[in-house]
Amino acid sequence: MRADPPPEPGVSRAWSGGVLRTTGAYHLIGYSALAGADVDREIEAQVAFFRTLGVAVEWKLYGHDRPCDLAAHLAQAGFVADETEHFMVCDLEAGTFDDLPPDGIEIRQVRDLTALEDFALAAGLAFDRDETCALDAYAARLADPTLALLVAYDDGRPVAAGRLEMPRGRAFAGLWGGGTVPGHRGRGIYRALVAARAWEALWRGYRYLTVDARATSRPILERLGFIELTRVTGWTLAP
Template sequence: MTFTDNPSTTSAAHGSTAGAHGSTAAELLTAHDAQVRATVAARMPLTWASHPDGRVLRVTTPHRAFVFSDGLAGASAEEVEGYVERARDFFAERNEAVEWKYYSNDHPRLRGFLGAAGFRPEDEESVVVGRVPDVLDAGQVPEGVTIRPVSERRDLDRIAAMESEVWSQDWAWLADDLADRVAGSPDDIAVLVAEADDAADRAAPTVVAAAWLVVMPGTRFGGLWGGSTLARWRGRGIYRALVAERARIAQAKGLEFLQVDASEDSRPILERLGMFKVATTTPYVWTPQAS
């Protein structure tokens, strides 16, 4: 596979998982690689720009640059090393940090070449995949909490503020990213907030959690993104309720699979709901300062 901006890349991958009912983890991984990883270039937000290099796609965004690959199976060591070094040099010339999205089933030499080129690993996440019908009843909305869809900027800003509190970082950029996605392709994203009357803030309902479903056009997949909950509201089933609500939206859109890059907090919950860990993914980050 070669990365291009041609949407035909999507249709080539579509249909590769026919008859996936009762799928094993291996079958779900095959579906993920064929449909999700193979179609990045054809479904990027309008504010992202692609810079293809054969089997590698370099992407610039308003927030952070990315590198995606098809896994590079069958490539020679020299080819893999060349892809890594060209990506590093491309972003070094731009004086820009970049994240290479590495998967555990990628070329066996890739991780070593990334380290040698100055890319440093961040926290590993689990790639969790499941079928939409299996999580429709993931959980009920707990008493005192309301889940509703949002798209207005003021609500997106409230989500970004909640995420900033959860992660102890400035996530103001998230409101811009969600707004761009909603404006560019409103049918391909569903943003949900969970609100409650919080004793810590009686002036207005508090956004206690948020999550969004991102439809991957040309595939049968939807991505479960977000899913963060304020610390004092965890353990009440809000995360599971958000999974179930997004699964219902996915079903209405005709999707078959859901995919999550899951932390160790959410992975066990998703597996109990009937989803499968099919691989791991690790951000390998290169920065001009570190190099």
């Protein structure tokens, strides 16, 4: 999935040496094969490319990527590490997804721009950041069968949100951006939001579900049947 990612609206991908880079709607190095290469030279080539563009780029480093000291090379080149997360996967045919929303909570899929605004509001409050960019990013994809956006409501108020990406022709779907607003945490809303997306992926014919999980989410996901495969850290280079 990393070395041959599925097509995605708004981005293009190209190999540069042993590095696969993504440009367009976002800028990412999601895969590299640098074992045996001149690592510093390859990294500097990417630094020069993205600084010429004048944009920030994230290099996603997985625990099994080689060489094993790639993180040190990235730091030396000016990349800064974000929080390390747990890359987890679940076999949907073996998972436990019987978690219903708690009393008073309703989970709905985003179908129109009004619901998309609710999604951006809940995500922004959950992660304490401006999510207005989501309005532009997802407005054109509301009819896209590879995307599902879900919002949890408490008496009509959006209190949690999460995204499900379902690339065509693949066995793996991915969970992204699941979060609950302060004041509604600890009630099982996050679990129910994961379960709702898992059922959607299973119904669409996907076998596996992946997620980059924070440490706080890991035990919840483990109870649902997810296992950790490796750790993943985003290394960001400022423009």
